Amino acid sequence: MKDIVLKKSLKIWIGVLVIGLFLISSNLAYFKFMYNPLVKVEISYAWPEYKGKLIIEDKNELNDFLKIYKRAEKIQGQTREEDVYYKVSLDFKNSNYQLLLNKELDVYNPLEKEYEYSPQLQTFFASKANELDSAFFGEIVPWQDITHKIPKGKVIELRDIEAGVRFNIKRYGGLTHADIEPLDLEDTEVLKSIYGNWNWKRRAVVATIDGKQYAASINGMPHGGGKIWDNEFKGHFCLHFLGSKTHGGGKVDPAHQLMIHKAGGKLPELLDYADPNSLAEYILAALVTEDILPIRYIALENLDQEQWQNLKNSIRYISINKVATGEQSNDKSTVVVVDATVYFENTSVYIRRDFQLEFVLDEIRNSWRLKPNILSDFYMQS
Structure with a gap:
C-alpha cells in the first residue's frame, strides 16, 4: 500500500516538475524582462545620410511592445546588409541589443541570427516606421500642385536632409520651378555652410509649406536676378519639386528628381x-x-x-x-x-x-x- 502511495506521489511530483519546467521555459522571456526591464526603444535609419530617429520611453507602450515581441515566432536565417533600412535599439536596464528591419519590415535579430515574426509585431513597426518617415521626410507632390502654394513673395522653411539644418527662403519667381532667395544674411550663411563654396550640386531638402512637409531639391549657385539686397546673396537659386523643369533646356533634371525621391524617403522604390x-x-x-x-x-x-x-x-x-x-x-x-x-x-x-x-x-x-x-x-x- 505504501509503495502504491509513494508511486502516486512520485508521479504527481514529476508531473508538477514537468509543468513547472514547461512554464519556466515558455516564459523565459517574461522573467528576463521582469528583472531587466525595457526602458527605451529607438528606431532610426540604417543609412547614415538619414539622421532621423523615433524614441519610445512611455512605460505602457513599452510593456505593450514586450507582450507582442516575446510571442514572436523565431525562424533561423540570414539577412543582407544592403537590404537593411531601419535599425531598432532595445535598451534594457542592464543590457541592450539591436534588431534590423528591411523596407518590408521583416524583423531580424543579428545576435541570434533569426527572424522574429508575428502579424502584431509587423503592425507595430509599420505604425512606428510610418510615424518616423512622416516626421523626417516630405511628401512627393508634382510641381503643378505645389506652385500655387508658394506664390511670389511667400516665405517658407527648408530643411537639408543630410545636414539637418533649417533656413528660410522667399520665392522670387520661376515658371517651371521656383526661383528663391535666402530671406536674410543668417539664412545665406546657413546655406553656405551646407555647400561650402557656391556650386550647382543638387541637395535633397524638405520644404515646409503651411505646416505640411514636401520633398524638394535645390542647387547652391547664386545666379540671375533677386529682390533681397541685404542677404549677401547675389541673385537667386532654384527649388525643384516632382516634374519641375530647368530654365535652360526646359527638361526634367534627373539629379533633381533623384534628390526629390531621397527627400521623400522613396529612393529605394525609385531605383528598384x-x-x-x-x-x-x-x-x-x-x-x-x-x-x-x-x-x-x-x-x-x-x-x-x-x-x-x-x-x-x-x-x-x-x-x-x-x-x-x-x-x-x-x-x-x-x-x-x-x-x-x-x-x-x-x-x-x-x-x-x-x-x-x-x-x-x-x-x-x-x-x-x-x-x-x-x-x-x-x-x-x-
Missing part, C-alpha cells in the same frame, strides 16, 4: 523599379551631385572610397547625349552604353566618349544592380 537605362542616368547624376547614396544602394559590392573621392573631386558636370542598351544583354544581365560629355573641375578640358555600365538582376530584390568595380572602370575610362 527603374530600368537599366534609367539607372545609368541616375548613376551619372549622382556622380555629378556628389551623392554616394544612390550608387551605394545599386552597387553589388562596397564602393572604393578613394576612387569615389577622386571621381567626385574631378568631375564638374556630365552631359548625357544618348543612352542605349548594349548588344550583350539578356534577362539576367545587361550592358548600357552612355554617350556622355564629361566636364572637369577647374579647367575647360572636357571629353566625349561612350561609357559602359553593366547591370545584373538581383533576384531577391527583383531589381537591377550595378556590377562591382564600376567606379574604377569609370575612373579609368574618364
Whole structure:
C-alpha cells in the first residue's frame, strides 16, 4: 500500500516538475524582462545620410511592445546588409541589443541570427516606421500642385536632409520651378555652410509649406536676378519639386528628381523599379551631385572610397547625349552604353566618349544592380 502511495506521489511530483519546467521555459522571456526591464526603444535609419530617429520611453507602450515581441515566432536565417533600412535599439536596464528591419519590415535579430515574426509585431513597426518617415521626410507632390502654394513673395522653411539644418527662403519667381532667395544674411550663411563654396550640386531638402512637409531639391549657385539686397546673396537659386523643369533646356533634371525621391524617403522604390537605362542616368547624376547614396544602394559590392573621392573631386558636370542598351544583354544581365560629355573641375578640358555600365538582376530584390568595380572602370575610362 505504501509503495502504491509513494508511486502516486512520485508521479504527481514529476508531473508538477514537468509543468513547472514547461512554464519556466515558455516564459523565459517574461522573467528576463521582469528583472531587466525595457526602458527605451529607438528606431532610426540604417543609412547614415538619414539622421532621423523615433524614441519610445512611455512605460505602457513599452510593456505593450514586450507582450507582442516575446510571442514572436523565431525562424533561423540570414539577412543582407544592403537590404537593411531601419535599425531598432532595445535598451534594457542592464543590457541592450539591436534588431534590423528591411523596407518590408521583416524583423531580424543579428545576435541570434533569426527572424522574429508575428502579424502584431509587423503592425507595430509599420505604425512606428510610418510615424518616423512622416516626421523626417516630405511628401512627393508634382510641381503643378505645389506652385500655387508658394506664390511670389511667400516665405517658407527648408530643411537639408543630410545636414539637418533649417533656413528660410522667399520665392522670387520661376515658371517651371521656383526661383528663391535666402530671406536674410543668417539664412545665406546657413546655406553656405551646407555647400561650402557656391556650386550647382543638387541637395535633397524638405520644404515646409503651411505646416505640411514636401520633398524638394535645390542647387547652391547664386545666379540671375533677386529682390533681397541685404542677404549677401547675389541673385537667386532654384527649388525643384516632382516634374519641375530647368530654365535652360526646359527638361526634367534627373539629379533633381533623384534628390526629390531621397527627400521623400522613396529612393529605394525609385531605383528598384527603374530600368537599366534609367539607372545609368541616375548613376551619372549622382556622380555629378556628389551623392554616394544612390550608387551605394545599386552597387553589388562596397564602393572604393578613394576612387569615389577622386571621381567626385574631378568631375564638374556630365552631359548625357544618348543612352542605349548594349548588344550583350539578356534577362539576367545587361550592358548600357552612355554617350556622355564629361566636364572637369577647374579647367575647360572636357571629353566625349561612350561609357559602359553593366547591370545584373538581383533576384531577391527583383531589381537591377550595378556590377562591382564600376567606379574604377569609370575612373579609368574618364
